Amino acid sequence: MSSEITSLDQPLDVMFLIHKALRAEAVRTEKAVSDLEDGSSLQPFKLAFNSWATALLYHAEAEMGTDMAGPEVPADGESNLAARVKSALLAQEEAEHLELVEKVQEVLTVLDEDIGATSVITRTKQHLFRQVVALRITQEDHLESEEALILPMVRQRLTEEQQLKVARALLIDDQADDPRWIVEWVTRDLSSGEQNLLADLEVRLNGSAPSNG
Numbered sequence: 001m002s003s004e005i006t007s008l009d010q011p012l013d014v015m016f017l018i019h020k021a022l023r024a025e026a027v028r029t030e031k032a033v034s035d036l037e038d039g040s041s042l043q044p045f046k047l048a049f050n051s052w053a054t055a056l057l058y059h060a061e062a063e064m065g066t067d068m069a070g071p072e073v074p075a076d077g078e079s080n081l082a083a084r085v086k087s088a089l090l091a092q093e094e095a096e097h098l099e100l101v102e103k104v105q106e107v108l109t110v111l112d113e114d115i116g117a118t119s120v121i122t123r124t125k126q127h128l129f130r131q132v133v134a135l136r137i138t139q140e141d142h143l144e145s146e147e148a149l150i151l152p153m154v155r156q157r158l159t160e161e162q163q164l165k166v167a168r169a170l171l172i173d174d175q176a177d178d179p180r181w182i183v184e185w186v187t188r189d190l191s192s193g194e195q196n197l198l199a200d201l202e203v204r205l206n207g208s209a210p211s212n213g
């Protein structure tokens with residue numbers, strides 16, 4: 001799934017770049033658990049997991065906070081059935097987001113309760129490994145269903161301008177000290193060609209900044 005993304009046909013296709021970075025984080029975190037040995041420091045794992053979980057939770061929250069769903073009323077020419085399918089898909093998306101939050105919480109619980117101390121024993125490592133794999137699989141299922149089911153629907157429903165707004169919410173964190181942290185984070189896992197696509201899009205986002213921000 002780490003194939004090169006060579007164009008962003010529509011602004012919301014930036015999702016593929018973000019998902020690529022999320023997948024890379026999952027691989028790094030799983031590797032960080034595998035590398036744990038009896039008595040070794042948990043710090044490298046904690047750093048990897050923290051980076052992944054922070055980005056994942058921001059992403060899930062940003063998606064629910066945007067009008068990715070489009071208007072609530074059926075769009076022109078949209079049948080009742082199509083509107084129902086849409087709301088069922090969005091309900092599924094929300095359920096998947098909640099599941100991701102739960103899985104993140106489960107890893108944190110292992111870190112807090114099972115370990116407490118700073119060094120690793122085999123049982124802890126196995127416990128941690130199980131939860132991290134569960135989170136990675138939940139994430140993969142979610143990214144796949146979003147790419148296959150949600151994105152095509154959203155691309156069709158939102159105008160270019162609306163898509164830029166959503167893309168901005170996904171990439172710029174107005175609440176953070178450094179609002180560009182997501183852009184920087186995504187960039188790390190992109191090829192130079194993909195970095196150019198992201199940079200070009202970022203320039204266009206400035207036109208869709210919220211007027212009060």
Ligand SMILES: [Fe+2]
Pocket residue numbers: 015019059063146
């Ligand atoms: Fe997404």
